[in-house]
Structures are given as C-alpha cells and as structure tokens.
Amino acid sequence: IVCMVMAFAIALAAPANASSVLWVPGTSGSLGAVLSQIFTIDAPLLGGAYEDDTITTVEYPSAIWPITGVLDPTLGISVTDGVANLEAAVTALATTSGSLVVIGVSQGAMVVQQAAAAMNADLSVSSDTTFVLIADPNFGLFANLHGVYIPILDYSPIAMPETRFNIVVVVNQYDGFAEPITQPWNLLTVINALMG
Numbered sequence: 001i002v003c004m005v006m007a008f009a010i011a012l013a014a015p016a017n018a019s020s021v022l023w024v025p026g027t028s029g030s031l032g033a034v035l036s037q038i039f040t041i042d043a044p045l046l047g048g049a050y051e052d053d054t055i056t057t058v059e060y061p062s063a064i065w066p067i068t069g070v071l072d073p074t075l076g077i078s079v080t081d082g083v084a085n086l087e088a089a090v091t092a093l094a095t096t097s098g099s100l101v102v103i104g105v106s107q108g109a110m111v112v113q114q115a116a117a118a119m120n121a122d123l124s125v126s127s128d129t130t131f132v133l134i135a136d137p138n139f140g141l142f143a144n145l146h147g148v149y150i151p152i153l154d155y156s157p158i159a160m161p162e163t164r165f166n167i168v169v170v171v172n173q174y175d176g177f178a179e180p181i182t183q184p185w186n187l188l189t190v191i192n193a194l195m196g
Helices: 002-013 029-038 075-093 107-119 187-195
Strands: 020-024 054-057 100-105 130-134 166-170
Touching (some): 107 130
Parallel strands (some): 130 166
C-alpha cells in the first residue's frame, strides 16, 4: 500500500511521460557494482511511473570509503563526482524539448540535492525540471549536521536548497538513514526499523 501511495504522490507531483529521466543510484561502491548488475531500475522505479520514458543512469563512484571498499573514494569525493556527472548530463539534455526529471535515491539523492542547488543559477536548465529526492540522509541522519564537516566521510551535509525547480522529497517510513528512529532505547522500535 505504501508503494502505491508513494507512486500516486509522485505521479501527481512530477510529470509522467517526461521526455527524459536521469537516475542517480544510491551507495554501492566496489562490492555493490557487482551486485547491481543483477537488478534493473526501469520498470519498478517509483512504482513504474516512468516505465514508458527514457531513463538514463548517471554513473559516479557511489562509494563510502572504507565501508564499500578500501580503494573506494570517500563519500565527499563520491558526491562531488556525482554532482559533476549529473550537471553534465542535465546540460546535455537542456537543449532537448520536453520535460526533464532527475531522480536520486540515498547517496544519489544527496548528489541530486547538491546539483539542484548548483544549477539553480544556470538559466539554460528549465525551471520546469523536477528533482526527486528519495531517502536523502541529509533530511534524516545528517539533519542536525548541516554545514558541519565530517572528517571520516570527507563530507559536509547541506540543507534543502531554495531553488526555482520542482523538488519532490520521498521518505520511506522506517528508513534508518532518511528517517532515523527517535526512540533507540525502545527495543520494539529498533526491531521494527530493522525490519523496515
């Protein structure tokens, strides 16, 4: 039911049948890159809201050193590379007709959020562009650390930017990164969050 409600909300908020959809995946790193070959995102993405559209995956390290691999870049470098790659992809599509939807999940949402802030001043990017942030840790785990540099991650979380774009925020209930539990001492809450 939650997925159906979420898909319906996205369908209302973001234009379906967009000409182009840019997809920025979440954390995978070296290990996840192998596992990601098993899955495809086209059909199930947001309940199939964009299954008839052209979906292009924006590649970036999607890593968190040392968690995803000892040779992987830090979260900060990964996000920075992702922003540069996403900006290039958006710029390449800016001259095409039709609407553009940019969707990121988890670390990918962090990339999308930062790119939306950076591209706000670029008038070649249409104001009709929709940015969808799914499970963004900047609204959950890092909510109280905006502007604070985290050395081990080499990253400074940012708050939601004010932009001229359409921005849709999707948070799944019990997502430990985008919506951390508020009662960690409650064993039932912790188990429920882990199951979620």
